[in-house]
Amino acid sequence: MPTVLVVDDDRTVTHLVERALAETSISVVTTRTAEEGLSLVRSAHPDVVLLDIMLPGTSGLDVFHQIQEVDRRLPVIFITAGAGSETAIQAMQLGAYDYVAKPLDVAQLRTLVNKALETRRMMSVPVALPVSAGEESSGDLFVGRSAEMLEVFKSVGRVARQNVTVLIRGESGAGKELVARALYQHSDRREAPIMAVNCAALPDTLLESELFGHEKGSFTGADRRRIGKFEQCNGGTLFLDEVGDMSPLVQGKVLRLLQEQRFERVGGNETIQTNVRLIAATNRNLEEMVEAGSFRADLFYRLNGVTIFLPSLKDRREDVPLLLRHFLTAASRELSKPEIEGISPEALELLIAYDWPGNVRELQSIVRQSVLKATGPVIVPEFLPPEVHGVTTGREVGLAADGQPEIDLKAFVERRLGSNSTDLYAEAVEVMERFLFTRVLRETGGNQSRAAEILGITRGKVRDRIAAFNISVDTNVSIDEN
Numbered sequence: 001m002p003t004v005l006v007v008d009d010d011r012t013v014t015h016l017v018e019r020a021l022a023e024t025s026i027s028v029v030t031t032r033t034a035e036e037g038l039s040l041v042r043s044a045h046p047d048v049v050l051l052d053i054m055l056p057g058t059s060g061l062d063v064f065h066q067i068q069e070v071d072r073r074l075p076v077i078f079i080t081a082g083a084g085s086e087t088a089i090q091a092m093q094l095g096a097y098d099y100v101a102k103p104l105d106v107a108q109l110r111t112l113v114n115k116a117l118e119t120r121r122m123m124s125v126p127v128a129l130p131v132s133a134g135e136e137s138s139g140d141l142f143v144g145r146s147a148e149m150l151e152v153f154k155s156v157g158r159v160a161r162q163n164v165t166v167l168i169r170g171e172s173g174a175g176k177e178l179v180a181r182a183l184y185q186h187s188d189r190r191e192a193p194i195m196a197v198n199c200a201a202l203p204d205t206l207l208e209s210e211l212f213g214h215e216k217g218s219f220t221g222a223d224r225r226r227i228g229k230f231e232q233c234n235g236g237t238l239f240l241d242e243v244g245d246m247s248p249l250v251q252g253k254v255l256r257l258l259q260e261q262r263f264e265r266v267g268g269n270e271t272i273q274t275n276v277r278l279i280a281a282t283n284r285n286l287e288e289m290v291e292a293g294s295f296r297a298d299l300f301y302r303l304n305g306v307t308i309f310l311p312s313l314k315d316r317r318e319d320v321p322l323l324l325r326h327f328l329t330a331a332s333r334e335l336s337k338p339e340i341e342g343i344s345p346e347a348l349e350l351l352i353a354y355d356w357p358g359n360v361r362e363l364q365s366i367v368r369q370s371v372l373k374a375t376g377p378v379i380v381p382e383f384l385p386p387e388v389h390g391v392t393t394g395r396e397v398g399l400a401a402d403g404q405p406e407i408d409l410k411a412f413v414e415r416r417l418g419s420n421s422t423d424l425y426a427e428a429v430e431v432m433e434r435f436l437f438t439r440v441l442r443e444t445g446g447n448q449s450r451a452a453e454i455l456g457i458t459r460g461k462v463r464d465r466i467a468a469f470n471i472s473v474d475t476n477v478s479i480d481e482n
């Protein structure tokens with residue numbers, strides 16, 4: 001459970017924070033003194049700190065420095081007595097996460113704490129990345145063994161420590177944010193902050209002020225100066241997600257920043273120098289957007305210098321079993337279902353054949369849904385959501401009345417012809433082989449020599465197919481947690 005530490009001698013503040021977060025899954029620890037605050041940072045390992053800037057006998061800024069010595073990645077939100085305080089601005093420039101002015105607004109506080117927790121998560125989730133092809137690490141959180149993913153890992157290894165802008169491209173849910181985190185965690189800036197801004201989530205003017213900040217009075221509602229992410233992130237890394245969704249105005253400002261590392265706050269004259277490494281991501285076709293005039297060509301070339309392309313999951317199906325195992329283990333732990341043993345061959349068949357339009361995010365969600373739905377220790381087709389049955393192989397591969405796998409090759413071929421396949425021979429052979437090996441091994445109770453005899457091929461070939469299709473031969477379970 002995430003923990004928020006509040007260091008403030010004003011009881012109304014600590015009470016209010018406790019009330020604001022009472023109905024959430026966030027636990028709140030409070031203290032009135034800087035001394036105890038610091039010792040709680042060490043012992044309670046909070047994920048976010050709310051810190052009064054004027055503590056009795058000491059300055060919040062000093063405490064902030066000491067917190068940074070303990071944990072540089074811990075987001076600290078200052079609580080200030082009034083809006084527009086110069087000290088607060090100074091705190092932001094030193095690297096505080098944000099600041100809020102008293103009296104505190106409950107909704108604003110909740111939003112801010114959640115954002116800070118998200119940042120904390122991005123900063124601290126370890127990404128153990130195999131930088132060279134073939135390196136095995138059971139603790140990998142960034143899962144993938146396909147040739148395509150190994151290329152991605154290698155690219156990350158090659159460019160992480162270069163201080164260059166990187167553009168990550170790929171469909172939604174394919175893992176672009178994970179690549180960004182891996183780049184950050186393997187860069188020389190890993191001790192400095194990383195911040196993320198989703199350009200599609202904010203309207204133009206808000207995005208501009210989120211990135212570059214604004215001066216007090218620069219637009220209606222700008223009742224105090226705001227320090228933008230490019231300034232807060234000085235020395236660190238900024239992850240700009242959905243970069244194809246920036247307005248032409250913001251595109252122009254980002255381009256200048258990339259060229260000169262300089263910018264002005266909205267409504268301000270002062271030119272601010274910053275030193276930020278930019279990692280950008282998009283699932284849009286930027287070339288087409290440049291062609292259509294909606295994305296600046298000069299910015300495109302600037303961003304496109306180093307590009308990491310993340311393939312869609314359907315183009316690296318061999319990663320599916322690996323990802324299933326990874327998320328199944330996580331889901332059975334998180335959802336307190338230790339009894340889950342694995343996925344049955346039939347269910348696995350369906351999952352491998354599915355096209356995963358939502359990529360890894362969808363896979364993760366389908367695994368969780370199935371674990372929740374499972375009434376026994378094995379994930380069988382009935383626990384899988386309908387799209388996995390119907391949209392893909394529902395009619396071609398299924399369960400016969402006797403519980404054996406059955407195949408409808410005609411339906412498969414028709415469907416693939418309808419979707420203009422250019423690799424139908426290999427696809428059809430694979431579907432047929434999967435069915436054949438699963439069925440024959442069931443018949444022989446997992447005995448490979450006997451299966452080789454029936455099939456008229458060598459035991460080596462049987463073993464090879466078992467590995468290629470991830471068939472578990474001891475039990476009915478295709479994937480287990482080992």
Ligand SMILES: Nc1ncnc2c1ncn2[C@@H]1O[C@H](COP(=O)(O)OP(=O)(O)OP(=O)(O)O)[C@@H](O)[C@H]1O
Nearest residue numbers: 141142143144171172173174175176177178360361
């Ligand atoms: N190779 C992988 N190994 C383990 N988890 C992964 C992998 N790829 C993606 N994920 C997980 O899938 C989810 C979606 O990934 P992520 O947010 O990085 O996708 P994205 O491409 O940035 O999506 P969007 O374009 O929608 O922002 C996350 O929970 C992420 O941790």
